[in-house]
Amino acid sequence: MEHLATGCQPPGFFDGMNQWEEWVLNFFPRFGDSLCRSMGGASPGGFPDWAIFLILGIAGALIVVNIAALGVPYVVLLERKLLGRFHNRIGPNRVGIFGLAQPLADALKLMTKEDVTPSAADKLMHALAPLVFAIPVVLMFAPIPWADHAVMADLDIGILYIVAVTTAAEVGVFMAGWASNNKYSLFGAMRAVGMLVTYEVPLVLSIGAVALLAGTLNLSDIVRNQEYVPNLLFQPLGFLIFMIAVSAELNRAPFDLLEADSELVSGFHTEYSGMKWALIQLGEYAAIIGFSAIISTLFLSGWKGPVFLPGYIWIFLKMGFIISGFIWIRATLPRMRVDQIMAFGWKFLLPLAFINLFVTAAEVIAFPDGLPEWLIPVNIGVAFAAVIGFAKLMGFKAQTRKLTFSGDYVPPGEAVNGVRTVARGG
Amino acid sequence: MALKTEPIIVNIGPQHPSTHGVFRLRVAFDGEVVQDIEPVFGYLHRGSEKLAEERTYTQVITLTDRLDYLAAMSNNLAYCVAVEKLMGIEAPERAKYIRTMIAELQRIASHLMAQGFFLQDLGAFATPIMYMFREREKILDLFEMACGARITYSYMRVGGVNADLPPEFMPYLTTFINEMPAHIDEYEGLLRENEILITRTKNVGILPADLAINGSITGPVLRASGVAWDLRKSDPYEAYGKVKFEIPVGSVGDNYDRFLVRLEEMRQSVRIIKQCMEQMPPGPHRVDLPMLLRPRKGDAYGSIEGPKGELGFYLVSDGGVSPYRCAIRSSSYINLNLLKEMLVGWKMQDLITIFGSLDVNMGEVDR
Numbered sequence: 178m179e180h181l182a183t184g185c186q187p188p189g190f191f192d193g194m195n196q197w198e199e200w201v202l203n204f205f206p207r208f209g210d211s212l213c214r215s216m217g218g219a220s221p222g223g224f225p226d227w228a229i230f231l232i233l234g235i236a237g238a239l240i241v242v243n244i245a246a247l248g249v250p251y252v253v254l255l256e257r258k259l260l261g262r263f264h265n266r267i268g269p270n271r272v273g274i275f276g277l278a279q280p281l282a283d284a285l286k287l288m289t290k291e292d293v294t295p296s297a298a299d300k301l302m303h304a305l306a307p308l309v310f311a312i313p314v315v316l317m318f319a320p321i322p323w324a325d326h327a328v329m330a331d332l333d334i335g336i337l338y339i340v341a342v343t344t345a346a347e348v349g350v351f352m353a354g355w356a357s358n359n360k361y362s363l364f365g366a367m368r369a370v371g372m373l374v375t376y377e378v379p380l381v382l383s384i385g386a387v388a389l390l391a392g393t394l395n396l397s398d399i400v401r402n403q404e405y406v407p408n409l410l411f412q413p414l415g416f417l418i419f420m421i422a423v424s425a426e427l428n429r430a431p432f433d434l435l436e437a438d439s440e441l442v443s444g445f446h447t448e449y450s451g452m453k454w455a456l457i458q459l460g461e462y463a464a465i466i467g468f469s470a471i472i473s474t475l476f477l478s479g480w481k482g483p484v485f486l487p488g489y490i491w492i493f494l495k496m497g498f499i500i501s502g503f504i505w506i507r508a509t510l511p512r513m514r515v516d517q518i519m520a521f522g523w524k525f526l527l528p529l530a531f532i533n534l535f536v537t538a539a540e541v542i543a544f545p546d547g548l549p550e551w552l553i554p555v556n557i558g559v560a561f562a563a564v565i566g567f568a569k570l571m572g573f574k575a576q577t578r579k580l581t582f583s584g585d586y587v588p589p590g591e592a593v594n595g596v597r598t599v600a601r602g603g
Numbered sequence: 604m605a606l607k608t609e610p611i612i613v614n615i616g617p618q619h620p621s622t623h624g625v626f627r628l629r630v631a632f633d634g635e636v637v638q639d640i641e642p643v644f645g646y647l648h649r650g651s652e653k654l655a656e657e658r659t660y661t662q663v664i665t666l667t668d669r670l671d672y673l674a675a676m677s678n679n680l681a682y683c684v685a686v687e688k689l690m691g692i693e694a695p696e697r698a699k700y701i702r703t704m705i706a707e708l709q710r711i712a713s714h715l716m717a718q719g720f721f722l723q724d725l726g727a728f729a730t731p732i733m734y735m736f737r738e739r740e741k742i743l744d745l746f747e748m749a750c751g752a753r754i755t756y757s758y759m760r761v762g763g764v765n766a767d768l769p770p771e772f773m774p775y776l777t778t779f780i781n782e783m784p785a786h787i788d789e790y791e792g793l794l795r796e797n798e799i800l801i802t803r804t805k806n807v808g809i810l811p812a813d814l815a816i817n818g819s820i821t822g823p824v825l826r827a828s829g830v831a832w833d834l835r836k837s838d839p840y841e842a843y844g845k846v847k848f849e850i851p852v853g854s855v856g857d858n859y860d861r862f863l864v865r866l867e868e869m870r871q872s873v874r875i876i877k878q879c880m881e882q883m884p885p886g887p888h889r890v891d892l893p894m895l896l897r898p899r900k901g902d903a904y905g906s907i908e909g910p911k912g913e914l915g916f917y918l919v920s921d922g923g924v925s926p927y928r929c930a931i932r933s934s935s936y937i938n939l940n941l942l943k944e945m946l947v948g949w950k951m952q953d954l955i956t957i958f959g960s961l962d963v964n965m966g967e968v969d970r
Contacts, residue, residue, distance in 0.1 A: 257938050264733035360613045364635070364951065430728060431799055439724045440620045440955045510797050511728025514952045515635055576801050582849040583831035 237526040241318045241329050245463040250280030252462050255287040255497075256504050263508035284455070287407035292451035295358060302356030307453045309461035310349025313342045317467045322397045324480045324488030331370050336384055339471060340377075343426065346460065350435060350445050353457070357448035365444030368515055372425055372434060375522035380422035382530035386537040387475045390548070396471075400479035407478035410553045414533045414560035416476045418526055420502075423468050425522070428461065430507040434515055469499040478532045524571065616645045621724050621955045624965025628954075629903050634868070636952045640943050645935075647969040655929035660686055660761060660896040663929065667916075668755035670933065671967040673716050676709035676746070677909040678967075679759035683695040684840055685905025685916035686761045690898045694841075698763035699887040702778075703842040704879040705749065705758065706907070707872040710800030714823075714865045714872075715908035717962035721862060722794060724959035725803055731793050738786050741779050748772045761896060763889025776880065783873050791866055804858035808945045808957035811856060818940040822912025826866045834908035846878040861960045895924045902928075908948055909960055911935050931970055935963035 254269065254276065261268025269276035294303055320335035322328040332338050347369055354366020388394050390411060391402040399408075409416050425432040436444035446457045461550055473479055473495035480488030513521065536559055610631040616622035625646035631639040651670065655663045667678040680702055683820050685773025687693065694702065716739065719732030743753045748769050750758040759766050794800045810820065815828040825832055833850045835843040851867035853860030898920040906915030919928040938961050945961075 260728070263730055265737055266733065360611060363611075364613075392644075430726065433726070439726060442620060496691070507728050508730045510727065511722065511794065511797065511803060512952070513799055514803055514950060515887050516950065517802055575796075576805065576858060577796065578805075578863065579850045580853060580860075580867055583836075583852050 204485050233474055237329055238319075242269075242315055244323075245315055245318055245466060246459070248466045249459050250284060252466060252500060253283070253458070254280050255500065259493050259501060259504045260508055263505070277548045287455040288452060290451040292453060293448075295448050297358040298448065299356040299358065302352050303448070304453070306353035306356055307449070307456035307460070308349070309352055310346050311463070313345040313349075314460045314467060317464070320396050321467070321470045321474060322400055323492060326397070327489065328397055328481075331397055332395065334394050336388065336394050336399070336471075336475070339467075340381055340384065343464065343467075344373065344377060346464065349460070353449065354445035355437075357445070359448050361441045361443075361447050362445050365441050365447075366539045368434045369428075369445060371515070372432065372518060372522075375519055376422045376425035376432075376526070379418050379522065379526040379530040380426060382527070382534050383412075383422065384417040384475065386412055386415045386534050388533070389537050389541050396474050396479075400474055400481060403478035403481060406550065406553070407476060409476040411548055411556055412476060412533070412537070413557050414529065414563055415537070416472075417478065417560065417564070418530050418533060420527060421473065423472065424506065426502065427464055427468055427503070427520070429465070429503050431510040431513050432518060433507075433512060434518065439512075465500060466496065466505060469496040469503070472499050508579075523568065529563055529567060529589040532567070533560075536563075608633075611810060615954070617643075621959065622965075623720065623959070623963060624968075625728060626958075627961045628958075630946075630951075630954065631652070635952075637946050637949055638950065640946050640954075642939065642942055645969055647875055647965045649970070651970045652931060655926055657925060659924045660898070660926065663926065664757050664759065664846055665755070668757055669966060670931065670970060671672060671713075671909070671914075671964040672754055672910065673756065673964055674709050674713040675756050676705050677713070677907065679756060680706050681905065681907045681909060681914040682839075682916050683759045683761050684907055684916050685903055686882070686896070686898070688905040689901065689903035689918050689920055690896065692762050692890060692892070694763045695887045695890060696884050696889045697767075699841045700879050700883040701764050701768060701888060702759060703721060703846070704876050704883075705746070705764075706841070707875045707879070708725075708742050708745060710910045711869050711872050712739045713962075714869050715739045717910075718790065718862065721858075721956070721959040721962070722800075724955045725800065729801075730791065730827060732787075734790060734793070738779075738783065741775075745772065745776055745779065748775065754951050760798070760889055762892050763887070765889075767888040770796065772881070776876070780873055780876055780880070784870065785868065787869050787873070795863075795866075801859065803952075803956060804960075806855065807858045807953050808949065808960060809855060809857045810941060810945055814915070814941060814944060815856065818944075819907055819937050820912070820941065822934050822938065823864045823868060824861060824912065824938055826850060827853035827860035829854055834906060834913055840907060842879060842882070843875075845882065846875050848875050858956055858960045861962075865962075897922060897924055904932075906932065909934055911964065911967070912938055914967075933967040933970060935965075935967040936970075939963055939968065 204353060217587065248504040257279070258268040258276070269279040272278040272282045294300055317339050319330040320332045320338055322331075350369040351366045354364075354369065356361040357363075387408055390408060391399040393399060393402070426428070428435050434444075435441075436446065438444075441447070446454060449457055470492060473492055477495045477499075482488070482491035482494075486494075527534075536556075540556075541554060544552075607927050608631050613630050613632055615630055616627040618627040622628070627643040629641040629643060630637055631943065649669065651666045653749045654666055658666070665681060666681055667682045668675040670678045683694075683702075715735040716732075719735035722731040723729060746756055746758070747753050748771060750756045750765060752758075776910065810824065812825075812828040815825050815940065816830060819928050820828070821832070829852055831850045831852045834840070835848075836850060848871045851864045853864050866944065898918075900920055900922045902917065902919040904915055904917045906913050908914075913932065914934050915932035917928075917930040921927040942958070942961075945957050949957065
């Protein structure tokens with residue numbers, strides 16, 4: 178395992194990938210290495226350390242941003258393909274083999290489209306909103322570990338940073354909705370704010386439980402802590418809560434109130450077109466990629482997996498799995514109503530998140546040297562008991578309804594199969 | 604100090620993804636809650652009733668196609684029933700069975716669209732509707748075999764149908780009818796017991812039976828409210844008197860009942876078609892009539908139970924070759940009578956679903 182030979186220490190991103198012999202897998206370290214060399218790092222008269230740090234940092238940032246920027250079109254393609262299959266159709270297959278060039282065609286179309294700004298819009302805010310929406314989402318990629326040590330910014334408060342940064346994206350939603358000066362957009366924006374407040378809390382609480390288990394907020398350490406058992410098994414309830422809260426955070430079905438195409442036309446981005454719309458779309462789908470990476474990191478042991486595949490392949494596989502799950506849910510469930518979403522968040526998800534946090538804290542106190550494996554079935558049992566018990570407590574009943582059948586003509590005014598007496602009309 | 608608020612007026616439609624055509628609704632919202640509504644019709648007005656006065660009795664059939672374009676066969680049938688009443692003639696037995704069968708197929712097709720778009724309005728992203736399009740496509744194939752068209756059929760004629768069913772029709776129909784119950788179960792399995800669907804539809808948009816009767820509501824909407832009123836039972840036309848079927852009746856009259864009633868009506872339609880296939884006699888498909896129909900002076904009202912409710916034609920004849928007056932009792936239009944009563948007080952999202960559950964067709968509303 179040859180390490181960077183120059184003695185020049187670039188930022189963390191290039192550290193850990195060089196354990197793979199193949200040229201492709203060694204590309205980034207060797208790239209960094211040669212860049213380092215060519216700039217004369219660690220030799221007298223070469224570039225100063227800060228300049229190398231800066232240049233390599235920017236190079237790494239470009240790579241990470243491009244994971245988002247290049248990933249988004251293909252996640253969109255995956256969604257269109259999968260939705261096609263769910264819908265009993267084929268999905269895009271005209272451009273390129275299997276429609277693989279479809280994202281290219283889409284991007285080209287969007288770039289050549291007219292950029293319409295409504296005359297009544299707040300022009301500056303209208304133009305700024307897509308940026309405010311997309312930038313925090315890209316920022317969120319910084320502390321995600323893609324492989325061992327392969328992390329842009331190994332922040333000690335990694336997960337806290339992600340929560341803080343992604344919340345900022347909602348400001349963009351509200352800006353877009355308000356500045357468009359469109360009533361549908363405004364409806365979408367108002368719903369966004371309400372939902373943000375509701376679902377951020379269980380989201381953070383379920384992250385809190387994971388942080389308790391790992392004893393750290395650092396995402397790399399959270400992954401290392403899941404050496405043998407992914408957190409999913411210790412935290413089934415937390416995983417459930419996190420998935421639901423993330424669906425709401427991502428405006429995915431069944432929480433896609435903000436863009437609710439059958440009600441609000443397109444919600445907060447009704448008045449956007451061309452590249453501004455593309456930027457909003459980019460932000461949305463980049464958030465899906467980012468959050469699926471975070472879900473895999475927090476609950477599915479991130480880049481860790483059997484060694485026959487490198488770490489970043491593992492995390493990409495897990496992300497693909499989760500993204501497909503989101504698409505599946507979108508193709509399945511109807512949308513919830515705005516008040517029901519609030520009620521579900523506050524009355525159901527939040528107490529469950531508290532139960533989860535409490536149980537986790539108790540377990541961590543009881544077993545300070547790490548949780549034993551026999552707690553896995555216990556925790557799964559606790560998750561089931563908590564969900565079902567709490568639903569019973571809230572008075573939830575499985576509801577069905579039977580129709581009555583009338584074989585013969587019953588004039589209005591008579592009782593219909595004893596169901597209802599009808600007053601004679603007129 | 605009380606905060607000064609004012610309702611927000613939103614124009615929903617005529618260009619809105621969920622208004623099922625070009626319906627326009629001016630809604631005053633208090634936050635998300637509907638305070639007041641003002642429906643605006645007429646964007647699809649083509650003057651069918653006036654145009655009918657300029658055409659011969661047979662030519663009017665093509666106008667009826669354009670009323671409810673999702674159920675053109677039913678419109679044809681209603682008109683033909685009315686003209687037959689006016690002329691005092693009766694279609695041959697075989698034609699009656701063909702008409703019954705075709706009308707029931709049309710009911711299935713129309714209900715499929717109603718259910719699909721209702722679930723689409725609820726936000727189930729296109730999956731149910733794509734499933735339902737699949738079976739509707741087969742029905743359209745059948746209609747294409749029978750008359751060569753897929754949307755505007757003009758298949759029914761006064762005193763029968765345009766042409767007898769082609770030989771390939773029956774085998775295809777047999778396969779379809781044998782598959783259909785499983786497909787209906789599939790639609791039911793998709794979302795019927797889904798918790799989100801139930802919370803979104805149960806007790807939402809309740810239409811009490813007495814109100815529904817006062818508002819002249821007919822069709823599945825009325826039956827969902829608990830009134831077992833169905834022209835196929837109460838005034839059997841065509842072959843409905845000779846087949847066994849039941850009328851599904853709801854108990855509450857909410858969105859969920861309307862959803863269930865339409866599902867069940869599809870099953871009953873399958874049942875009717877099966878019996879028609881067994882009982883269908885050989886014989887002529889049409890009575891011999893002159894090229895230009897000249898009914899005697901007088902008037903007649905003929906109506907059928909269309910997929911969306913009672914669809915009736917009131918025809919006045921002055922003895923000429925075209926109707927002196929043709930008035931259409933369009934079920935979609937009359938089913939919108941109580942829109943305000945149903946919508947006020949519900950949230951914006953419910954507005955869309957309640958409107959969707961009424962299953963109106965703008966072609967029929969504006970005529």
